[in-house]
Amino acid sequence: MSGLTEAELRALAGERSFERGLDYVDAVSRVEVGDGWIRASVRGTERYEVELFQDGRKSPAGTCDCPYGQEGNFCKHLVALGLTVIAQEVDLPRRRESARTRARGLDAWLTDLSREELLTLVREEMAEDRQLRRRLELKAASARGDLAGVRSRIRELLDIGPFAQYGYVEYADARAYADQAGQAVSAIKALTGSGRASDAMELARETIGLLAGVVESIDDSDGRLSQIGADLADAHHDACCAAGPDPEELAHWLVAHALDDAADLTDIDPLDYGDLLGERGMAALRRYAAEAWQANRTGWAEKHLMQRLAKAGRDIDTVIAVHAADLAPNGRTHLLIARELDTAGRTAEALEWAERGIREAEDLAAADTALIDHLTDRYTRTGRLADAVTLRRDHFAARHTLLAYQQLRAVARAADSWSAEREKALALLRADAERTGAHGGRALVDILLDDEDVDAAWQAAGEYGAHDDQWLTLADQSRPTRPADALAVYLRLAAALTRETGNRSYEQLVGLLLSIRDCHRRLGTPDDFTMYVTDLRAAQKRKRNLMRLMDEQGL
Template sequence: MVGFGEDDLRALAGARSYERGLGYLDAVSGLEVGEGSVSAVVHGTDVYEVEFTLGGDDGTISGWCDCPYGQEDNFCKHCVAVGLTVLRRAKTIPQQRAAARARSSGLEAWLSGLSREQLLALVREQIAEDRALRRRLELRAAAARSDLGVVRDRIIALIDPRPFARYGYVEYADATGYSRQVAEAAAALRAATADGQAAQAVGLAEEAIRVLGEAYGEIDDSDGVVGQAAAAVARAHLEACRVAHPDPERLAEWLAGTVLDDSNDVVDLDPLDYADVLGQSGLARVRQLVTEALRRRPSGWAARYLMERLLKAEGDVDALVALHARDLDPSGATHLHIAEELEAAGRSDEALAWAERGLRDCTAETYIDGRLVDYVCVGYMRAGRTAEAVAVRRDRLCIERSLAAYRQLRSAARTADRWETERAAALATLREDARREQGGRYGGPVLIDALLDDGDVDAAWREAVGRADDRQWERLADLSRERRPGEALGVYLRLVERSKEPTGDRAYERLARLLQRVRDCHRALGTEEEFGVYFAGLRTELKRRRKLMSILDRHGL
């Protein structure tokens, strides 16, 4: 028994990752079974290391992979592949786990029996062969003897990108190797904190974050692996601060300075994560510094975002509204954001008032954030103000002249039981556009799209002559084929003529569909022989297009 099944893997990974994992079964190698876990490598875009925990009595399982998706704490396709491989070998897993336990017990007993001299000899042997282990132990030793100069030099060396920058730039292929060194630096910082050097680790982490920020612009971190390792350095800084309790105001100044520095985008520091260390005085100092930054540069994105975070944490809705009101987007998106903040605070009347203000402020704009218009109309409908909702939709149609705006007006007017009146006025507006030859999105007038959307086929026929584009003609013919086959046939024949020139599978499929409709019209008219003559001539004309002939055959033509 391995304690899990395929359904567990599918639930953890999701359907997409599970299906993709099926394709990696042959890419799993080096499977090693431990007491409670399995490790393996999976060959994909790169070679990825996977560790998969075996289900216990409760069936709980998990997986870790060093691919970019896995490092975001996702159960990826590589984990799925390893899990499925374990299930394939389910019969042998219990014996392998028992063997792993025996090996572990044997190793523990053997180590316990070694003398001090023998243990030292063993460690020296390992560090001579394993450079990474040697570096880690050197750092631990330096931290233990408070040799912070050595610790600092080693950490800075680990995050120095120059050994990886063959052309003055860390290329994509080298980013993973560099990220491993940055992660090692983070581990060294955590070790320094654990060894009683938390105060020193704070300063070292801050220097490391500064160096990383300066170097990040010269690194191709397309997969985000360096950013993830840098985040580990930032977490090590937070851990050290929680142990060392540095001066709150000094920490506030460093955090604000780092967050507000536009050139440092390698780590996403959030001062609120440090709230327990900063205390009230430190948070107040952060807010003061951010306020000063906004005064100097009101449009600064980082300062605005940080101030928004601080105000939300404090629950100061009025200050938050004032912050957003300083820079109102002409689309109304900011008005909507303010309305949503007020709504969340239980201030619905003020929220709707801000949304209404957004419509007034943006009334001359062709583009208004559709979510703002929806917000206002939903608010009106909820309050029983249906006439006002209809008026908003009517105004938007006058400005946008789009099928979407027409549909929204129709929906609101039907709710208010006044669509008949509104429809006449709306069509008059669109008809005036059609007279001025202001085409719709696809070339033909929106008026024709609106009539077709209403199902008013007769009116659409009247308006289409000399105005409709091919898309609209085809739609009109499709809706009329059964009732007016003769008129539909004329449309389809014109479209066939225009469709003979383009080549390629998509063009040929469209031509075949049009010809099927031509045949349907002839059948409805009882002129199938006429279609046979027409189609034979068309095949003769286009016979050199072998792919077209094949597609026509497949469609039964």
């Protein structure tokens, strides 16, 4: 750690974490100095253990068990330790040598103890430290080959009772529980290392089930149990590699596990066991998966497993069969099938499935828009523009939305048929407005505005109604050519805002006043505007922020 600088810490942590780390320097305690490493505790939301190390690297690295640090980041707590190291750099050699001296002294003392004295010491420590006692009990059971004892200790380690209040392990206690669960994983790995891989495999499976049964009762905000689950998966895989289980039995367990809630905890991929399963085991894996899917064709886990195995074996027909057995009424599943077939180069079949999705959709208004887009694109790329226009026309007729209109317009223009299609679309919208009133009229106004047909939009707004935002857009776009009509809109909207308070309303009102002034200028009636503003100021004089904004704009 010699030569560590603030610039290095800033580069490692980033500006934000470095600045926050400045506030934690006083929270650093229990600093321990070793060869190439420095450890300490830092008090944050809770007490975190941090370590800086160099290990031959040009720049230091670090670990911290805070949530941000566990994601691999150089956190504010590491910054605080780094700043402490810099401040105490002159004293580091002395502290390192002191640590070495203490370690040598402790080792020498332990070496000089007799067997009985060592036993007495360990018994005393176990009496004071329950966690130490449990760890040693687990080691003892494992060393004796006492599978029942190891199983019993693991069950104790995974029991949430000592940590849970009202049946739930809160965030503050989750780390301690995860530490115990980690000890169980270590015990399983130790069994594999000591030549008892079959026992380790059996216990790994039991432990996965036990932990999966309580994980929903634990606040795992920091993801510690997720890591335990991944470690358990590794322990099981290692045990299987060493034990060489029967391929069919392993395949049966992998399928059962994949369909169980415990799969979310470990994320075990059956295909990772391919070398252990061999041809016989892989055949059994597919057979068991198929049996499970046949029994529950709509189950997400069953479908996912079948598709995973089928894709791995490049069995596109099975992938399609799984999708086809549970077709969504909006055509989404048809699209998935079409994409799979396109990827496999079976374009004709892909098109058939996409078109089938449109035909079988219960309601084209609710059809998956991605399917509509996919099929339109397919038609366009293959020169079937008339079919693309028909699809977009039917979709717009079902939905009457601005987006559907824009999509129809784009493809109809490409087919050089927009003029006729536009008339049909607008006729539908007008009929809808006649039937539904303001709701349909607003859609018509938006579409006419998008077409930049302001005069038609103004007429539609007058006939069927429009909301204030639409009227404002109409007034803004019509002001140069229809200043009197625009003025009437601005005055109405301004009158409503004069009854409101708040800076946002004041800003909107001032914007309208500027537009009103422009209308009077175009109409040649500036004196009318002066009179209007004078009356407005008199009525609104108590609103100081409004008066200030008006002054800033020269109103």
